[in-house]
Amino acid sequence: MCRLSMFLMTLALLPACDPTFTRASDDPSIDEAALSTRLDRTDLDLALDNWLAGFEASPFYRRATTGDARPNIAILRIANDTSEHIGSALDNLLNSAETHLVQSERFKVVDNTLITRDAIMAERLRNLGDSVDPETIAALGREYGIHYFVNGRVGDTAEKSGDTKRVQYYLFMRVTDVATGIIEYQHQIDITKQLDD
């Protein structure tokens, strides 16, 4: 019994473990591990690379960027139709796409925050899903001089069996011509994440 008491006292007196912090620049491998079934930076980087490669090789890209006049383009939003709260990850993906388009100097990129600052337009776009109604498309051209906009949708199939959970994401990103409402380019990116408990 004395041993039990001593054991309990010893446990209470054990020093607490200090947390350790690691910088990715010192150990790049910390960015690689998947820690959840949500989308992380590695997924987003792969998705962006995939989309840009397809976009820049498309006939639309060649057609739109031929000539001196750079067309105006805006990055709107990607609708989250999944069972995971990945809205901020999707915003990051769009910001990365916007950065790339700005740096390519092939398009004039209309600041997305100009559009979202307009309460009526923001409300129109917020809960639309992946479809944008003709009135909104016309307003984008009329009020912001936009020729094309990028938007998309991500859906998922989430399954669970025992201690394993798998989420398969289907990400669609498209470019729409404001003047005609025609989808000029669309690309699907598949990402699968699995959690084993």
Place this chain on the structure above:
Amino acid sequence: MSPRIATMIRTTALAILVVVLGGCAATYAEQIETAQRAYYRGATEQAAGVIDATDIDSEDAALWRLELASALQASGDYQAAARELVLADQSLEILDYVEEPVAELGEALFSAGATSYRASTFEKLLINTQNMLNFLAANDIESAAVEARRARMLLLDAEVPPRTFVGYELVWALAGFTFEQRQAYTDAEDSFREAGETSLSWPAEHGQGTVLVVVQDGRAPVLDQAVFRLLIGGRLRRLNLPVLVRRPGRHSMITVDVDGAPHYGVPAELDIETLAMARYRADMPKIIAAAALQVVPRAVLSDGLRHAYQDGDGGDAFVEVAAVLMEELLGEIFPADTRSWTLLPSRIHAQRVNLAPGRHVVRIEAGGPGARVFERSVDVQLGQVSVINVITSVGAGYGDRPFARGRDLTGSPEAVQALALIEDVLVLSHLFGG
């Protein structure tokens, strides 16, 4: 005094010291009580502040988030409430009473807060349901739809037994309502079909807006510890058992008037109390088995003390007292885990009211004992959804059921109920040779 008795007294005194030191830490029920008092008094922002400021154990972090979310929702800060629930949902692991081995269940139920709080699938479903409501009220339909999909996944995967206990109509109906707002009409139709006939599926006509009236009535049952003494091997052994305790404050009837006229909708309901009690009864054999397993090491230790020091030199009475004391003390050190999400309602009632745009007055009466009337003014906008969320326990007072650590429930209604369940299990076990 013989050296042997002196050693025994020292050993017992050390055990007492351990218990006294352990007793210095406040239990979860004690820690949450200040916030509960503020919440039920109607000071919901203060309740949220108290929860936010409490220095909590990391093992309880997810549970505190649930309580904080309830307080934030009651104070009208739906976005902050939603954020807390999303974080809690991500971090909470599931404790599956059916699949979990008895030993591990025992570790979870009798670790006295030493392990991270784990939620049942039912609690997970309640998180998604509450967050659908938070996001709808915050007009974030996209995120509400994420919660609807998560709830649907739990129900369809049969992680929450949908066919064993009927009663998930509100979850389906609220999911259908959310999908409809999201313009995901196929998903909406499927969910409404599962919900059965409720007014949440009644679409607004051309030129109307929608008011979602939600009434969260009463207080969900909470866990408390019952202490029983069973005669095993000729000695009384202490059995700590978590018992689910009903709380007062539930009303018998909810009625809704709009602009002075009765509204005859078909409400959707989620009876949390009934479902939780049903689950508790169903899980009872496993809980008893886990509780009984905790008796064994205590009995071995106290019997070990007896065998080590009983020598017939006249000190046996001291040894017996010390052994009994030791077993009681060990029972105190390892009480049943009574942590639970305490700020939940006993039931959730929802109705859809489609109205012409403009200002309307909605009057909600929670009838029966302790009847209360709530009047809300709402600006209905064309094609938009407004949410009225009434929580009847807020402002109703704390009530008269304080919780005390290690309360001996022998003879109380909860103990009688638990004892009846134990006897049922023992009778069944005897009948089927278990």
